[in-house]
Amino acid sequence: MPTVADEALHWFDRHARDLPWRAPGVTGWGVLVSEVMLQQTPVRRVLPAWREWLARWPTPAALAAAPVADAIRAWGRLGYPRRAMRLHACAVAVTREHGGVVPADLDTLLALPGVGTYTARAVAAFAYGRRHPVVDTNVRRFVARCVGGAADGGPATTRADLAATEALLPAEPARAARVSAAFMELGAVVCTARGPDCPACPVRGRCAWAAAGRPLPTGPTRRPQAYAGTDRQVRGLLLAVLRESAGPVPRGRLDAVWSDPVQRDRALASLLADGLVTTPLPDTYALPQ
DNA sequence: TAAACGTGGCT
DNA sequence: TAGCCAAGTTT
Numbered sequence: 001m002p003t004v005a006d007e008a009l010h011w012f013d014r015h016a017r018d019l020p021w022r023a024p025g026v027t028g029w030g031v032l033v034s035e036v037m038l039q040q041t042p043v044r045r046v047l048p049a050w051r052e053w054l055a056r057w058p059t060p061a062a063l064a065a066a067p068v069a070d071a072i073r074a075w076g077r078l079g080y081p082r083r084a085m086r087l088h089a090c091a092v093a094v095t096r097e098h099g100g101v102v103p104a105d106l107d108t109l110l111a112l113p114g115v116g117t118y119t120a121r122a123v124a125a126f127a128y129g130r131r132h133p134v135v136d137t138n139v140r141r142f143v144a145r146c147v148g149g150a151a152d153g154g155p156a157t158t159r160a161d162l163a164a165t166e167a168l169l170p171a172e173p174a175r176a177a178r179v180s181a182a183f184m185e186l187g188a189v190v191c192t193a194r195g196p197d198c199p200a201c202p203v204r205g206r207c208a209w210a211a212a213g214r215p216l217p218t219g220p221t222r223r224p225q226a227y228a229g230t231d232r233q234v235r236g237l238l239l240a241v242l243r244e245s246a247g248p249v250p251r252g253r254l255d256a257v258w259s260d261p262v263q264r265d266r267a268l269a270s271l272l273a274d275g276l277v278t279t280p281l282p283d284t285y286a287l288p289q
Numbered sequence: 290t291a292a293a294c295g296t297g298g299c300t
Numbered sequence: 301t302a303g304c305c306a307a308g309t310t311t
Binding site for chain 1: 303304305306307309310
Binding site for chain 2: 045077078082194230231
């Protein structure tokens with residue numbers, strides 16, 4: 001009798017999206033760049049940015065040789081620009097400490113800036129075929145439904161999530177990595193948060209959540225996500241000015257984007273503290289070199 | 290552990 | 301329309 005992994009893999013073979021970072025020959029660097037870009041940013045928006053990034057900086061050494069400002073500009077409107085800064089820091093670390101090759105070892109990956117539990121496992125598995133469960137929000141939801149009968153993954157509990165997924169993986173490392181990709185794909189395009197397409201699901205016949213009649217989520221649903229008027233929005237506006245300027249800009253250019261001086265100063269101070277903005281001259285601001 | 294951290298598209 | 305969601309990490 002086929003396992004959940006077998007069913008997922010069979011489905012993946014026929015329905016996987018043709019994403020460029022999954023093509024044969026993509027390096028660890030290509031995979032790492034894709035995973036960082038995909039942290040909280042949808043595939044559709046990552047696609048063009050990833051292509052441009054890899055064409056411009058095909059290796060960690062290439063990016064390490066460029067100013068951080070170039071990375072932040074190339075990041076464009078992907079969001080969370082600290083990721084661009086950290087990816088640049090990754091390139092520097094990989095070039096200096098790992099001979100220019102993105103490492104395959106989990107703990108070594110974890111030590112890189114901006115690389116957490118998910119990203120380290122994704123790179124080790126997808127770029128190097130290591131047998132590590134890769135658990136993102138899609139996999140958590142898919143496993144929670146299929147095995148646990150729950151409506152969603154609930155609060156992230158890394159240990160339990162990894163164990164639950166590990167239990168579904170086959171023994172052979174390369175196959176296990178492909179199963180993780182299949183679980184992610186299922187969660188992303190079939191077993192979605194809203195409007196799951198159960199008739200299209202390869203494990204519909206053995207899904208605990210479907211068997212239970214697709215019960216609604218039970219846990220607390222609060223999730224304050226307001227953006228308008230937050231410091232995050234002001235940071236975004238300030239950084240957009242610097243991104244679109246070739247060089248340093250006078251203070252007045254930044255003052256123009258937000259009327260409340262208290263909030264504007266707070267946002268600018270936090271950007272300076274993060275290293276996303278520098279002040280090469282008094283009352284003059286720029287992206288970091 | 291909860292909160293901070295961008296941006297855009299979809300319902 | 302307003303809210304929800306999207307391959308998370310850091311502090």
